[in-house]
Amino acid sequence: MSNVISAEGVGFRYGGVPVLREVTLGLAAGSMLAVTGPNGSGKSTLLHLLAGVGTPTEGRVHRDRGTRVSLLPQRTGDIDALPLTVAECVRIGRFRPLRRLRRADRLAVDAMLDRLELADLADRRLRELSGGQRQRTLLAQALVQDAEVYVLDEPTAALDTGSRARVHELLAERRADGAAMVLASHDADESALADEVLTLG
Numbered sequence: 001m002s003n004v005i006s007a008e009g010v011g012f013r014y015g016g017v018p019v020l021r022e023v024t025l026g027l028a029a030g031s032m033l034a035v036t037g038p039n040g041s042g043k044s045t046l047l048h049l050l051a052g053v054g055t056p057t058e059g060r061v062h063r064d065r066g067t068r069v070s071l072l073p074q075r076t077g078d079i080d081a082l083p084l085t086v087a088e089c090v091r092i093g094r095f096r097p098l099r100r101l102r103r104a105d106r107l108a109v110d111a112m113l114d115r116l117e118l119a120d121l122a123d124r125r126l127r128e129l130s131g132g133q134r135q136r137t138l139l140a141q142a143l144v145q146d147a148e149v150y151v152l153d154e155p156t157a158a159l160d161t162g163s164r165a166r167v168h169e170l171l172a173e174r175r176a177d178g179a180a181m182v183l184a185s186h187d188a189d190e191s192a193l194a195d196e197v198l199t200l201g
């Protein structure tokens with residue numbers, strides 16, 4: 001099967017300092033890659049490059065033109081500065097410039113709020129959430145997107161066991177629908193959900 005995303009000999013340097021070297025991988029529809037490794041080993045850097053945020057210093061990342069990628073970054077501090085509610089934040093995942101949200105979009109947002117147990121928090125501001133509630137909101141925004149590839153940076157790091165299980169169920173459903181996943185994780189049980197594990201550092 002052809003790959004939705006691939007990386008060939010990818011390297012990355014911040015200034016002159018090498019962070020990634022010679023990363024080669026390929027991701028088919030419906031497959032999941034877990035990226036593990038100690039703090040600072042380059043997981044976030046690799047996920048950003050795969051999602052098309054920044055370009056490698058060496059090698060190349062290939063995605064077919066028009067491939068829809070949803071990225072959940074690890075650091076999303078700035079969004080708290082906006083006066084957004086939980087529901088508004090999740091709706092952004094369905095936003096397209098110059099197009100109103102359709103009924104299907106609204107249904108998808110409501111279903112996602114339910115699935116991640118956010119319905120009761122829908123009108124709360126982001127800055128008034130606990131760490132886990134905030135992470136569930138940003139995950140909902142990432143997973144509500146209609147994407148072919150989901151790139152999720154430590155998506156369940158702040159979640160309790162029940163929430164984490166619900167997220168894993170959602171990921172399995174997206175994969176069954178043909179989406180590819182890349183997931184950075186420090187958790188061996190979570191990495192075990194993947195078809196392949198790439199350990200950096």
Ligand SMILES: Nc1ncnc2c1ncn2[C@@H]1O[C@H](COP(=O)(O)OP(=O)(O)OP(=O)(O)O)[C@@H](O)[C@H]1O
Pocket residue numbers: 014015019037038039040041042043044045046074
């Ligand atoms: N903007 C930047 N400028 C310079 N160096 C950076 C920058 N961002 C990250 N780095 C460095 O690049 C290396 C890889 O960082 P990265 O965030 O990709 O690691 P990580 O594996 O995701 O870490 P963690 O497990 O802590 O999330 C680290 O040594 C970090 O200090």
